[in-house]
Amino acid sequence: MPNRITRLTVDEAGGTTGRSLGDRVSYMLARPHERPPRPTFHRLPGEVRTSRVDPGLLDDRTGHFVAQLAAPSAEFRASDGDVVLVDVATGSQAWTESEPDGWSVHQSGPLRLWDQVETALLSWRAAGAPDQTAFGMTVTTATQTVWLGAPDGPSWRLPV
Template sequence: MSGWMCETVFAHLTVADDGTASGRFLEDSLYFMTARSHLPPPRPPLRKGIGNARESRIDPAILQCGTALWVAQLAAPQTQVAWGENVTFLIDASTGSRVEARPDPAGGWTVLQHGPTRMWDEIEKAIETWQEAGQPHQSGFGLTVTPESPWVWLGDPDGPTWNLPA
């Protein structure tokens, strides 16, 4: 499973008699070449200072940790990330939504969100859920796939979940 933030994980799934599949993500880091049809769309230009500002509850620099970036992909699967000097940009090319996260001179971090999708709100909730669980590696997560939908769970299938685009 890979996202447009370029974090990739593999899962070992077991198929049940009813056709559903479930299992955990692997500990090993594995890589493969992405097919052109799976690449993200061209990223729009990065522009600073757009959107409604608020204080962030998490340090945007945490997204430089591979597992945290993967968790962010769960919350905002259509999002691309870019880093500038002390700035993290997130862009959803499908909706035009944008996030600019940067240190606040008074302390903490400021986030500007623009567009129909409040990506940082969802990413922040996902990261906090992961932190509350002790920041487990991707192997602490699992995947369930049914004919209706796929979803990722944290800890066990009854734990926190994120629905995946089909």
């Protein structure tokens, strides 16, 4: 997923706000870093329901970006064509499964990862599924928030 630049402007209160720019940026790594080995994924039993969105939306770069905003501590994994989200800190997980008439989602743990992702994706699609230039950010001394369209539009708080 490409990185984006967001131009922020400081206001009188010391907060900042701004929009994502269309420019893509990249960074050269100083040296390669391998991630620690992931534990083997085991599908845990939990709540099962029909998904309101096609997990294929995460194949879109902006769809993936929106999903990460909604569940910032979750890791995305693909498993035999299904989407798997795992929150290492809480043990929460969500995984999708193809059904003849759509998709089902299985969720377990204290965080409802797919609920969060699904709600965000529906908000993004309701706004016309714009690219990342439609997003902006507001930063205060206490919060960092990414919003869609305008600061009073759909928004997601980032961990600080």
